Amino acid sequence: MTKPLPPEAGRDALQAFLREGSPLGPLKVMAKYVGRFFQIPMQVFHPYIVFGPEANRKVLVTERDKVLWRNTDPVTDLLHDGVLIVDGKEHDHYRGLMEPALHPSTLPGYTPLILAHTEKVSHQWKDGEVVDMLVESRKIALLIIMDTLFSKDVWDDIPHIWKPILKAIEYISPGAWILWRKIPRPGFRKPLQQLDAYLFGIIDERRKTKEKKHDLLQHLIDARLSDQVIRDQMLTMMIAGHDTSTALLAWVFALLGQHPEVHHRLVQEVDTLEKSPLLDQVIKEALRLYPPIHIGNRRIAEDLEFTEGTIPAGERLFYSIYLTHHDESIWENAEDFQPERFAHGRKTPPFSYVPFGGGPRACIGAAFGQAEARLVIAFLLKNYSFEFTQHPIHPHMGATLEPRPGVKMKVTKRIKT
Template sequence: MSLIHSLFVLTAHIIVLLLFLLFVALIGYCAYIKYIHLKNDHIPGPPRENFLFGHSPAFWRAMKNDELTHDLFLKWAEIYGPVYRINVLHYILVIITCPETVKEILMSSKYPKDMFLHTRLFSMFGQRFLGNGLVTARDHDLWYKQRRIMDPAFSSLYLRSLTGTFNEQAESLMGKLSDLADKKSEAHMLELVNKVTLGVIVKVAFGIDLELLENEASPFPEAIDTCLRGMVYNLRDVFFRFNPKNWAFVEEVRAACKLLRSTGSEWITKRREAIHNGGDVPKDILTQIIKAAGKEESMSKEDEEFMLDNFVTFFIAGQETTANQLAFCIMELARNPDILEKVQKEVDDVVGMKREISYDDLGKLVYLSQILKETLRIYPTAPGTSRDLLHDLVVDGVHIPAGATCIFSSYVSSRMEKFFKNPLEFNPDHFDPDAPKPYYTYFPFSLGPRSCLGQNFAQMEAKVVMAKLLQRFNFALTPGQSFGIRDVGTLRPKGGVVCTLTHRKPLGP
């Protein structure tokens, strides 16, 4: 009995000690947060809602109400100016819209991607996600090694050779849309272009034909969507995984990450074996990456993981952002019949009745290029980027201490009146060849050395798909749709862009 009593007393003492240590740790952490406040509160910014969580409650409310947190950033930029502060726990986020500072930081390799974003994207809920790939690598030498390997797969000469594949995949979409037009059925354009862009990246990059428009059972579209939704919660709610109500979804996200990485491992292994055995392999991006990587002096286990990280990066980013751009573009053209008529006339003049759109044709579609750029101005599907500040910086007369994370939002800058006249009006003339060029206020693919490697690939693909759509169909939005924006890490149309289509015949040159 005395032994049981002694164990009980010992356990009670341990619990009291642990609670005391926890209390001391909490007091210490609160003191550290107070120090951070004193160090940074001279920076303008909205009032904190909570001492500990800072401005986080505003983000949580927006997510709960399916609202866009980027609209908060825009509202605060208009109130507090070109540099303002946001508090999240002990993190200081500084949103900057000053073009000179955008240029200074994004055009330099001295400022690393921010540690918080790297950590939350490296893995999700304990499962490796983007790892140390091109998007997330913080170390410049590590990033540069990967970029050097990847560059040949995105050269202008190689991209020119992909026009046939872009045409082939876009034709599958045109066939699907033709059936829907004949049946007078609604076309859910966001869903359809998602399948096409995923089919393109998998075919072009990895030599696999998924035939997603016919194969409804493919697990990949749902896996990508699950990963993206998980990414938002992982970034904006650090306590998300600890809530038992979320555990089922957390496991879905982990399973989706595993599916993408295991698929990548399988495809990379098969292709490397084929190359090693001298087999006939397609001259696609995966082959170029593997061959280029083989020229490195040594390939460690971590290098192998980097290849897999970039597989997942291209698998997701290579289709999601382009699909969303296409859907937003279709939505705005349907809302602006004068612009639609003008671009259809251009497509008729350049492409005529041709089914195969050439690389040279793409260069002549000038007004379509303006439309695609204007789409990304109002709806930058990858809305911003961030960098860690390693040294003190003065922006517009405001001193920013080292240790802050600087946020650069193309969404915010592109929707500000001081940078673009009537910023919420869809106006392709913003990008007329004779119009003034935006000065570091428009960067949907980021800027500088860390700008998106696949931006030319994406815009070639978008041009081919849009040119074929404009050549073949008239389209109108079904009544009662939402024109709102949904944030799933990337920005996508909330209403899904549901259209009715009718056949048209181009006028020809």
Template sequence: MKPDTSSDPHTGLAVLKAFLSERSPLGPLRVMAERVGRFFQVPLPGFKPYIVYGPEAARKVLVTERDKFLWRNHDPVTDLLDHGVLVTDGEEHDRYRKLMEPALHPGQLPAYAGLMLRQTDRVTATWQDGQTVDMLVEGRKIALLIVMEALFSVDAWDDLPRIWTPILKAIDYISPGAWILWRKIPRPGYKKHLKALDAYLYEIIAKRRAAITNHQLPITDLLQHLLDAGLPDERIRDQMLTMLIAGHDTSTALLAWVFALLGQHPEIHARLVRELDESEADSRPRLLDEVIKETLRLYPPIHIGNRIAAEEVTFGEGETIPVGARMFYSIYLTQRDPSIWEDADQFCPERFAHGRKTPPSSYIPFGGGPRACIGAAFGQAEARIVIARLLQAFDFEPIHPEKIYPHMGATLEPRPGVFMKISRRQSSNHKSQI
């Protein structure tokens, strides 16, 4: 067993410095990883979760010893999603997951390409030449419209003003905050908005039930699979809210980070636009794939996986997590581990060229094992289609890309936003990139 340096005052000072200079807990996590290793405990009063990272730990948590961990927790995520697939375990989880998998199967993706393009164009039709847009906001609109139409057959364009604030509030509700240290801290300002979001989802369910009674529309979307299985409205609401949040906040972060990184790397931006312009219709541009993969490596939208140990688990050199303890496996630290990745902090899409491989479980932006992201194929196809469409239709000029930093919300988000001055290209060259 290695000596525990996590409570050493020098480490404490370095952690504090990193926090102040980076304005995010990611810096302190990196300091702890550098000084203590792939297994450490966060040294905060009242909050001492274990953090593990690296391929061996990821394999253990996601595959070989996954049954020793619970996803269900005592936190705002579980409070909000109730019995959503993300926060249930065992047979209950497997049942929901099986019901929803067909709608997100890779074979379904071509059926979604048209709506992904249409909803992207819908949002950009409001853009004016010379306007500065925030890609974090515009990406969210696009991702929301896509998930609502693909999974629930709802065109949410006219609903955006009604659901925008409730959705942002729901995301804020589950983001890290003072509740981590003081679980019972009062949290005013959410109830009204969370109720409004529920009311919206229950309306969609009721409308669909009415349509079935009236023998209208042979729909086979995700919502229909849940209804056909005979789930009560409350459990359908849980799955819808889970898919709505997990299925759009992640894609929003990915889209925004791609534009942030392109803004910071003009040469790669120019090469990507050239590649898209020159590619054949329906081909799969290589650099676009590599840019998306590298963005997911540096800024994984879900940067950490949250678990409770249901049994004692031993890691590395005999370090043990006791029953009932909270544990996080860090996707962020695994994907920036300098012993695995050359120039680990550099944006270098070429590292994924020619299908170049890294050790198993060292690249895990979608988690892994039986509970890997259910929307991984959907999310990647969406990113390819939306980014290609945007770069083919518009020129993007970044505004202060050097000021962007990662913020740990429900996802890892580029703050204060990704501001781009846009202008419509003269000869836009539209092709599908599924």
């Protein structure tokens, strides 16, 4: 049992929904009235939500054996046996195979590709044109993930795979299927088949080539995995590895647009310093305010006790990264963009900042994602001026937390003096 909701909570939740345009507002209202442990009061879908350092540690580390990553939702339907949604030995096997390609020592080797793809995308911009940084960030992140992990330059294929990829992301985003699991979902079969055909084509091409590549795809092939399981891991990495980075990059540009003073200081720093501390802080603060993965999704395998109550086996559990990052008792002025809060190391308790989850199943691409963001943002700020068009932006709960309706910025090539 969770604490009962007072009558005014419903009204406040509705107002928050209308004001913020997403379920994040109502979640904050629930957290305010009921605390760090509550259940969504709906008939068909009634997951438990927990947040805060103690709960995060429990779910991610100390009691993780009592929860399962594998669920019965469209993510499982799409990714089948992808490392993100399998448990136990199967998970550890796939994760072990993938770790070398994402180990911090491997990352410097990716720098030339990361910069080349950023250059290629930005080179298309016309001087003075207004571009949507949500779209441009996706192009950059997609090119990077496919080339670094699978040695596949998808530049020429973008027109062909763009829509199937967006459909795959839409397929796993929250929707009416939450309330009605078997709801007909027309319009997905064909694009998802196209995406599969594309990935199987890459695997097939690699199996036939004599040239030995040293990338993640080769590693999966050499490990004698079946084409189907390789496809599952590729699709997992393709989506988990680019949709998140897309959101992060887009949020950074949105926040810079909304905070011209920080934007100005950051441009000065990337122009003059090899490694900008402010850039690091801006990325960290963007990940705090708008964590691309804002919840972790689990199924309870064994009754799980929290200070506030017990979640019975079989129930759904979300640990909320977003609510943890917006908790005023942890973060001073939690709703404000203050990159300098990260200037002097960690000041908040362990498990209070979890943009990449935590424990043995923390994000495998955490170092990759941050290194990529640093390189892409520094390159773009050094080479282009960005002028925000001052339109409203709200966080949209899709597969990731995205700035909607996009981040429209006027871009101008900077003249080097």
